[in-house]
Amino acid sequence: MTRDGQAAAGAGVAVTGVGVLTPAGRGIAPLWRTLSAGGARPLPIEHFDTAQAGTGLAHFVPHEPGLPGPGHPERMSALATAAVTDALADAGARGEGTALILATTDETGAEVSGRWDGWQTGGTTPRGVPLEERVAAACGLTGQVITVATTSAAGCVALGVARRMITSGRVRRVVVCGVDVITEAGFYGLAALRTLSPHGCRPFSADRSGIRISEAAAALVIEPDTPEGGRARGRLEGVAANNLAAQPARPEAEGVAAAVRGALRQAGRRPAEVDYVNAHAAGTRHGDAAELTALWEVFGDRLLRDLPVVSSKAAIGHCQGAAGVVEAVVSLATLERGEVLPTLGLDSVDPAWREHNLGGRRPGRPPEVAVSVSCGLGGVNAAVVLGADRTGPDSAGARREVAAHVS
Template identity: 40%
Template sequence: MAESRRREVVDRIRELLARQRTRTEVDELGEHEPVAVLGIDSVTLITIAAELNQRWDLTVPDDAVLDPAASLASLADAAVAPAGRDDGRLDVVGMGAVGPAGRGVPALWAGLLSERAYRLPMPYEPARGHRLGAVPGASPADVVAPDRLLELVLVAAQECLSGRHPDRRSGVTLVVGTTDTGGNALGHALRAQGDDAAALAGWIADRAAEQLGLGAAATVGSASASGAVALGYARDLLLADEAEEVLVVGADTVSRSAFHGLAALRTLGVDGCRPFHANRRGIALSEAAAACLLRRPTPEAGDTVLGRLAGYGASSWTTHMAAPESAGIELALRRALAAAALTPSDVSFVNAHGPGTKLGDVAEMRALADVFGDRVRTLPINSVKGLLWHCQGAAGIIESLACLLSLRHGTLTATTGAEPLDPEWEGYDIVTEQREVADARSAISVSCGLGGVNTALVWERA
């Protein structure tokens, strides 16, 4: 790297470090001194590396970032400037949804505003008193039907693609995020002792793509964060020019394996999801599917832009397979903000993962406090899980649609079932009543999953 270019990179790293420490401390740091002498850890350096990439198209390899002796000089020398690209923002040009609030995006928005959703008794071990969130009008037989997962995927996808000429569909890549390991279809196949390959979740995207007339297809499984991870994967495909448009669908049924698996982990509660409630006792499950059609900005295409995906961050940080950790959520948040080249002060509100579990809500709120500092007490925070319950693989996308709809309509929906709030968050701005947010420009949606999968998505108003 030419000396002038190297000097420029060093100056940019100093600029970003100055957000973490005083300008004097940063200016006095020698180029070859480890940045650790300032108390800068690897998590902060990862965030700085992400912002270098987003703002100035500079890539710093992980081994340089994670080196305990990392210095201004070593980071600058390792920086690589790839071919130029845009700012990484993607247009949302289609949405689709089906779930406990109804069929279609208008029904989703109406349900969030009215706080109405459809429930059924859980078909598994009914004596335990659990309920599930279901598509309005669905019968107990419907929700356990073998091809229920495919049906939900197709309903959401078809709404998302409505108005798109069939000739344009062949260039659309489908990515499905789901926790389903075969779910109802696999259960039926096993009981019949058959060999139904279509029962496997890995085939769901292929089957859906074939029926929809789409191009390539992939299935992503990352526990309850599957939908959000699928959005991140779609973003990677588009920014790498490996797809023209990507249809992302998050979907799940309430299968026997999901119910018994989560019951064994003591994650389920008979009261439904009650985010931030003083006596929250666990999650309740819902069937749902949500879809989002993404593409790189193409002004001449003529489609209505419904919003923008500005940034994505993820981490796989855990010391316990079931208990969430704030450090992992914090890292995902910082990466997402860095990818969007935004600061915490730029965020208008947060749509929290908010599962309503004792440990989950605490870990997430602690992460938000670490990222937003004192502003966390005035930052509007809501969770739609209080109404929709836990939509599993669909959660990351259906909650992202809630963010986009709130930004478009200038209205923040209530966190159903949150009151009375846990005294630990007294004085925080947890939204328990619908409110106007006409000036909202950007929002963060958080999604987490078992095994330490943490994600954050930054959405912007079009």
């Protein structure tokens, strides 16, 4: 992936499998229900002291048998392993020769917090096997293993790396897995930046004041084109990323617009072809404004008419380094189901955007092309273009879910 996203325009890259664990539960069906109404319920953080942060709530993946609890050193690897396993099963794929790209804000796999705890108690925490290698081994993946740790944009950037690997012809299959858990180091890092809000994520709202962090794991299986006679969840058409920002703690419209234009250019798409935008929109004062300014620069007054701009974070919180992959899953589900869900909790829309289509007005036809945007600390801006797959035998109907996790 180049700086402006120019690489192999029009090359066929398919998403053939999905696995996702969010605060809504395990699978796409519970995620869709939570995005449709109500949102996930935040819970108190109990595995470390939050008294100095101004808020003590976060969103957690619901417990299931065998899943280590919050604060357990193996929770992160367990969530990632579950997501990758489900994605491979959904694709009907095996791990031999399959590469893994792990996207996260914590490339140590929560080891930083473990070492901090060890230091506080006078002990030590020895360095173990790296997170990405543990996940690859657990899932039987024998291909190349890479970690992308570009903060909240990690998932989106990792999809660009995967697309580049596939279009190079050197790799037959890649699994991109975004994962993060709630750690003391990460939580207080965001608190120090005054990013956390006791009220949670309120994207596009007049009273937005910051984010509520969430844990999640989501995985996508990426392969060349759609297998003959097979099916795909969708198509990974283009990805672009840059570091165009005036300061590292907040995005700028110029950088976001450049990422969206670069992704569209790589996909060979015009702005007029886009039917749906999943915005980064975490509910920060500056970030939401910069992003909608950027989208106006790219799409113009379509934002007032037939182009819905939606944020998933209102329903499930900010999934940190997993957000880009989780929101790609949401975008793919939107294309598959032909339905656009509105942003939740828009009782008090910022007056500047009251005329914008924030998902309340549906497009005139089922969406075929989606753009998902991610921004991260360090000034990273990224965008991915996803297309509906209409070539498989069951593309017109509901796809199968990973059997045990959709109810």
